[in-house]
Amino acid sequence: MPQLIIADFSPQLVWLVISFVALFFVMSKVALPRIGEVLEARQERVTSDLEKAESLRGEADDAIKAYETALAEARASAHNTAQAARDEMNTKAEAKRGEVEAKLAGQLAEADARIAAAREEAVGHIRTVASDTAKTVASRLIGVDLDDAAIEAAVAGSMTEGN
Amino acid sequence: MSAEKHSPLAQFEIKRFVDIDIAGVDASFTNSSLWMIITIVAITLMLTLSMRGRAMVPGRWQSVAELSYEFIANMLRENVGSEGRKFFPFVFSLFMFILFSNMLGLIPYSFTSTSHIIVTFGMAIVVFLGVTLIGIIRHKGKFLSLFVPSGVPAVLLLLLVPIELISYLTRPVSLALRLFANMMAGHTLLKVFGGFVVALGMFGVFPLVAIVALYGLELIVAFLQAYVFTVLTCLYLNDAIHLHH
Amino acid sequence: MTEEDPKTSFQDIDARLRAARSREDERVTRETATAPEKPGAGAAMRIAVEMISALLVSGGIGWFLDDWLGTRPWVMLAMLLVGCGIGLRNTYRTAMRLNADLHEGIPSDQQDPAKPPED
Numbered sequence: 001m002p003q004l005i006i007a008d009f010s011p012q013l014v015w016l017v018i019s020f021v022a023l024f025f026v027m028s029k030v031a032l033p034r035i036g037e038v039l040e041a042r043q044e045r046v047t048s049d050l051e052k053a054e055s056l057r058g059e060a061d062d063a064i065k066a067y068e069t070a071l072a073e074a075r076a077s078a079h080n081t082a083q084a085a086r087d088e089m090n091t092k093a094e095a096k097r098g099e100v101e102a103k104l105a106g107q108l109a110e111a112d113a114r115i116a117a118a119r120e121e122a123v124g125h126i127r128t129v130a131s132d133t134a135k136t137v138a139s140r141l142i143g144v145d146l147d148d149a150a151i152e153a154a155v156a157g158s159m160t161e162g163n
Numbered sequence: 164m165s166a167e168k169h170s171p172l173a174q175f176e177i178k179r180f181v182d183i184d185i186a187g188v189d190a191s192f193t194n195s196s197l198w199m200i201i202t203i204v205a206i207t208l209m210l211t212l213s214m215r216g217r218a219m220v221p222g223r224w225q226s227v228a229e230l231s232y233e234f235i236a237n238m239l240r241e242n243v244g245s246e247g248r249k250f251f252p253f254v255f256s257l258f259m260f261i262l263f264s265n266m267l268g269l270i271p272y273s274f275t276s277t278s279h280i281i282v283t284f285g286m287a288i289v290v291f292l293g294v295t296l297i298g299i300i301r302h303k304g305k306f307l308s309l310f311v312p313s314g315v316p317a318v319l320l321l322l323l324v325p326i327e328l329i330s331y332l333t334r335p336v337s338l339a340l341r342l343f344a345n346m347m348a349g350h351t352l353l354k355v356f357g358g359f360v361v362a363l364g365m366f367g368v369f370p371l372v373a374i375v376a377l378y379g380l381e382l383i384v385a386f387l388q389a390y391v392f393t394v395l396t397c398l399y400l401n402d403a404i405h406l407h408h
Numbered sequence: 409m410t411e412e413d414p415k416t417s418f419q420d421i422d423a424r425l426r427a428a429r430s431r432e433d434e435r436v437t438r439e440t441a442t443a444p445e446k447p448g449a450g451a452a453m454r455i456a457v458e459m460i461s462a463l464l465v466s467g468g469i470g471w472f473l474d475d476w477l478g479t480r481p482w483v484m485l486a487m488l489l490v491g492c493g494i495g496l497r498n499t500y501r502t503a504m505r506l507n508a509d510l511h512e513g514i515p516s517d518q519q520d521p522a523k524p525p526e527d
Contacts, residue, residue, distance in 0.1 A: 001172060003347070008177040009281045010189040015196035016276070016285050023203040023260055028252035031210040035232045038217045038225075045219060046432055053425055060418065242509065329466050330494050337461035337498065344457055345450070384450075394509050395502075 123159075130155045171354035175278055175347070195282070198274045202263045210259075231259065235393070242397035246404050253293075254400075257286065258393040265346060265385035269353075269378065277388075278346040284339035290396045291335035298403030309406055338395055345388045349381045455499050462495030463488060 002008070131151045138146050181192040210231075213224035221229055235255045239247035247254075261277055268275025276282050298306040310327040311320060356374040360367035470487030474480040 002175040002177060003279050003281070003343070005177065007189070008193070008195075008279075011179070011183075011191040011193050012177070012195050012276070012279060012281050013285050014185070014188060014190040015193070015199050016282050019196075019199040019203045020256065020260060020286075023206060024252060024256045026203070026207050027210070027256045027259070031207065031214070031228075032232065032252055032255060034214045034217070035210065035228055038214060038221075039229060039232065041217075042219055050425075050429055050432055054429070057418075057421060057425060064418075326490065326494060326497075329462070329469065329490070330498060332469075333458075333461045333465045333494065333498060336465055337457055337502070340461050341454070341457045344453060348453070391506065394506065398505055398509070 127152070127155055127159065130159070171351045171358065174274070174350060174354055177279075194274045195276045195279065198264070198267060199276050202260060202267055202276070205267065206259045206263050231255075238394060238397055242394065243401045243404060247397065247400060250400060254393060254396060257290070257396060258389055261286070261342065261392055262386060262389035265389055266382070268346065268350065269381055269385060275346055275350055277342055278350055280339060280343045283343040283346075284335070286392075287335040287339035287342075290338065290399065294396075294399045294403045297400070298406070301404060302406060305406065306403075309402060334395075334399060338392060342388050342392050345384055349377075349384055353377055353381060454503065458499040458502060459492070459495035462498055463491040466491030466494060 131148065134151050134155060135146060135148070138144055138151075178194045179191045180194070180197065183190045183192055209224070210228050213222075213228045216222070216225065218225060232255070235258055236251060239251055239254055243250070264275060264277040267273055268278065298309065302308075310324050310331065312323055312327065315323060353374065356370050356377060359370035360374060363370060466487040467484055470484030473483040473487070477483065
């Protein structure tokens, strides 16, 4: 077995030591710090990225909430405004109608009064004419001068009867 | 060459390229040395070139580098805890060195440095001595409590303490032997089947299927053995730091 | 162009955000390592390794004790017997520890889906 040739031991051990020590130095001074650095940097990056994404997600949530409340507020205020406008319009229309109705009622009453006055007047005229006529008729027919009071009473009595 | 190459064990032979002698110590540059150098260069290139971009979204190679980093970091954290962090470069280098040696050794005509008991034993003894030293420095005399099972009458301790001690001393041997045996067995088997394919010519299709399956298995074993060696290192480290098993 | 309901798109974003967060938490708490296959086939190899190691160590100790005490080969033989026991015990122990490690929370194969290929 070639592995048991004692004479070959020493060069192998010498070169094992040389190469292993060299490897150890290269690894500990160059290669491993470099890899460690990169791994650490990546770890930091991943952690910070995740945190950022999560905080952004939170912000987005807040924004959505704000948007929704704003929307609800706007909706409510729009509703209120519409209601107010409607109410105002209603009251205005109501007032106008009242006004018009009152005016109409006034005019009606006025007209009524005018008619009543006219009738009164007419009736008054009729009475005078009737009394005059009655007086004339009486004086001509029977030659009696009736006093005015009696005639007027008679006329009034007949008019109410005739009515 | 031809007669030699047919032996499935020939692939484990050490070939000296340059004879070097440092203060009486034979430090010749061999095929084993060459593949160790290739191993560490491959690891370095893979881990540095892939991280060149330092991209936030890693590409394929960068993912591999990062995965291996996290794999060992997690292994240490799980098995040793936070005190294990300062051993991370060592454990990582150990894992990568074994893994790449095992993997590169699967390339045809390459050499697997971890298929030599002296190499695996060298690593195991460093782990063993290092871990023992850490335990002694951290806990002084209390480190010996590692060999005293709790809740056992004193008479039995006389028997159990030596057993625990031997058991402890067995660690580096089994650590080294496990890796070495797996690597050697796998490679020998591959070589034997490879020999069949060549020898059988046309009918070599059947062993070829077997060799493909075996190759897949060996890739898993290559990873698994690097993993087991490293995990056991972590567990031993944990024993030394926390004094319990 | 249909107007998208903001509610549904937000739900979608929420779902994705939750998914990303849970993935991330999972990634942070659990480890990303992929589990190796559970060693089952190599039982013989494992027992052999543990037994040989124990026999080597205890046999070696016995050998040195024999040297020291001049009792060759008795202490070594006794130690080999002890080594058998230790080997069996270690086989069991190592298997337990490795199994515990393999079972412990290493999620099997949770790769990130669809990694963009770079080259």
